[in-house]
Amino acid sequence: MPKLTIDGRAVEVDEGATILDAARRLGIDIPTLCYHPGLEPWTSCMVCVVRLSPSGKLVPSCSTNATDDMVVECDVDAVRDARRAAIELLLSDHLGDCIAPCQVACPAHMNIPAMIRHIARGDDALAARVVKERIPLAAILGYICPAPCEKTCRRRGHDGALSICKLKRYAGETALAASETVRPPAPNASGKRVGVVGAGPAGLTAAYYLRQSGHEVTVYEREQKAGGALRSSIGEATLPRAVLDAEIDSLLDCGATLAPRSDIGAASTLEALRREFDAVVVAAGPLDGDAVAVLGLNASRTGIAVDATTMRTSLDGVFACGASVKPTKMAVRSVADGRAVAVCVDQFLAGAPITGPGREWACRVGKLLEGEMETFLAAAATRARIEPADAERGSFSPAEARDEAARCLHCDCRKPDACKLRQHAATYGADARRYTSLAPSDEPTRRRFEQNLDHAEVVYESGKCIDCGICVRIAEEAREELGLTFVGRGFDVRVRAPFDESLALALKVVAAKCADACPTGALARKDA
Ligand code: SF4
Ligand code: SF4
Numbered sequence: 284m285p286k287l288t289i290d291g292r293a294v295e296v297d298e299g300a301t302i303l304d305a306a307r308r309l310g311i312d313i314p315t316l317c318y319h320p321g322l323e324p325w326t327s328c329m330v331c332v333v334r335l336s337p338s339g340k341l342v343p344s345c346s347t348n349a350t351d352d353m354v355v356e357c358d359v360d361a362v363r364d365a366r367r368a369a370i371e372l373l374l375s376d377h378l379g380d381c382i383a384p385c386q387v388a389c390p391a392h393m394n395i396p397a398m399i400r401h402i403a404r405g406d407d408a409l410a411a412r413v414v415k416e417r418i419p420l421a422a423i424l425g426y427i428c429p430a431p432c433e434k435t436c437r438r439r440g441h442d443g444a445l446s447i448c449k450l451k452r453y454a455g456e457t458a459l460a461a462s463e464t465v466r467p468p469a470p471n472a473s474g475k476r477v478g479v480v481g482a483g484p485a486g487l488t489a490a491y492y493l494r495q496s497g498h499e500v501t502v503y504e505r506e507q508k509a510g511g512a513l514r515s516s517i518g519e520a521t522l523p524r525a526v527l528d529a530e531i532d533s534l535l536d537c538g539a540t541l542a543p544r545s546d547i548g549a550a551s552t553l554e555a556l557r558r559e560f561d562a563v564v565v566a567a568g569p570l571d572g573d574a575v576a577v578l579g580l581n582a583s584r585t586g587i588a589v590d591a592t593t594m595r596t597s598l599d600g601v602f603a604c605g606a607s608v609k610p611t612k613m614a615v616r617s618v619a620d621g622r623a624v625a626v627c628v629d630q631f632l633a634g635a636p637i638t639g640p641g642r643e644w645a646c647r648v649g650k651l652l653e654g655e656m657e658t659f660l661a662a663a664a665t666r667a668r669i670e671p672a673d674a675e676r677g678s679f680s681p682a683e684a685r686d687e688a689a690r691c692l693h694c695d696c697r698k699p700d701a702c703k704l705r706q707h708a709a710t711y712g713a714d715a716r717r718y719t720s721l722a723p724s725d726e727p728t729r730r731r732f733e734q735n736l737d738h739a740e741v742v743y744e745s746g747k748c749i750d751c752g753i754c755v756r757i758a759e760e761a762r763e764e765l766g767l768t769f770v771g772r773g774f775d776v777r778v779r780a781p782f783d784e785s786l787a788l789a790l791k792v793v794a795a796k797c798a799d800a801c802p803t804g805a806l807a808r809k810d811a
């Protein structure tokens with residue numbers, strides 16, 4: 284039985300075991316893509332490399348047998364660099380949007396395509412839940428948001444962007460009209476208390492997400508009613524008061540306490556809040572330098588000075604967000620800020636490093652090539668953008684909402700969370716474009732967008748295939764009559780059904796198994 288050391292730790296494995304097996308026995312995590320348990324090694328992706336000592340040779344751990352006295356290193360820069368380069372090479376020939384362009388553009392990064400799909404399926408409650416993961420003021424923003432998401436909607440240049448904002452309004456208003464508000468599950472009480480100064484969009488949003496994390500929250504508002512600029516600067520004609528009141532009530536219904544007519548405009552009152560609460564969030568709307576100084580806080584050019592990542596002010600335990608930090612006309616920015624500060628405060632209260640919500644790693648398709656829009660359109664309704672028949676109210680009926688939702692092109696990947704390529708890219712800080720610049724720039728060198736929809740259960744997108752061969756091998760083992768094969772040469776190799784047959788014919792038995800084993804979003808279940 285070979286005995287070896289990995290990162291200085293000794294391990295004994297069975298004869299024939301690989302370095303990967305040995306590392307896993309020690310709980311050492313080595314990234315893999317083309318490796319699949321139970322299948323013979325394929326050794327194509329090279330993300331599993333490790334270094335042998337003293338030779339310094341890099342070898343793929345999934346197909347290198349462990350031998351006696353072997354000394355293996357994983358936790359060194361040379362290995363990390365090699366793995367990152369392997370990932371970047373795969374990404375240089377990878378075509379996909381991990382996140383849809385609309386979601387990238389939304390300042391709150393709401394999962395727009397998921398919301399739209401729920402509406403298309405008639406599940407309005409789930410649609411509202413998706414919106415409220417990022418935007419608790421769904422109906423209100425459905426009336427007033429300038430919808431930067433729609434400017435980047437892939438369908439915009441064809442026959443009009445999806446009516447994202449009105450669909451969000453639909454989801455929000457449907458939830459308000461339902462007898463039960465879309466209330467998040469009751470959180471476990473954290474025992475911590477947070478004071479929020481200001482009941483505008485940023486403060487209310489912060490209160491909502493802090494409540495969800497189990498903290499007790501009191502929101503101090505100078506006026507009699509909550510709403511801030513939503514109430515003072517926007518008229519009834521643009522934002523009906525009934526919608527404003529109902530949605531704020533439903534938000535506060537999550538257990539936050541509103542303290543109206545409370546002016547926290549002085550250092551002494553802020554100091555009192557600091558004594559009373561475990562953390563304080565200032566979301567009091569625009570403040571000039573004098574007003575900031577009166578509170579005893581440091582000022583910046585635009586308002587309260589905060590650390591951009593942690594959102595902490597110059598006073599310990601005091602955070603600030605929204606227009607108090609930087610004036611904005613877009614309520615959705617204040618909402619995004621309110622959620623970000625809630626994440627920061629929650630981390631602070633847990634004694635964890637304060638990182639905020641962070642940015643998710645994502646690769647992008649970018650501009651479409653000629654003819655690619657037609658491929659996207661194959662999976663969506665052909666009608667042009669729908670306007671609500673009730674022009675006065677301007678809201679969709681359920682049938683209109685479903686019809687409009689059916690226009691969405693599903694630009695987002697079907698495996699944004701399960702994709703191992705994306706996970707490894709994030710872990711190793713891969714730059715998706717590192718090697719693309721090597722290609723000649725005068726012609727489109729990227730893969731073309733292709734989408735095979737002919738199978739009832741799965742979708743195949745060749746642009747996301749990394750030629751790992753897992754699906755080919757699974758189909759072979761299952762004795763699929765036709766199975767899958769590699770077609771083409773060199774850089775242009777693609778997985779296909781042989782003889783130009785359909786995917787439906789190629790995968791009669793193990794389509795779902797192949798989709799679940801595919802390490803990327805290339806082969807995915809249709810309903811994902
Ligand atoms: S396959 Fe993975 S990396 Fe590619 S778009 Fe989908 S999630 Fe992103
Ligand atoms: S078509 Fe749908 S998924 Fe694509 S950008 Fe527009 S709304 Fe987003």
Ligand code: SF4
Nearest residue numbers: 748749751752754801
């Ligand atoms: S489609 Fe097949 S070959 Fe391509 S990445 Fe998925 S499992 Fe690997």
Ligand code: FES
Nearest residue numbers: 317328329331345
């Ligand atoms: S080469 Fe080892 S997992 Fe791909």
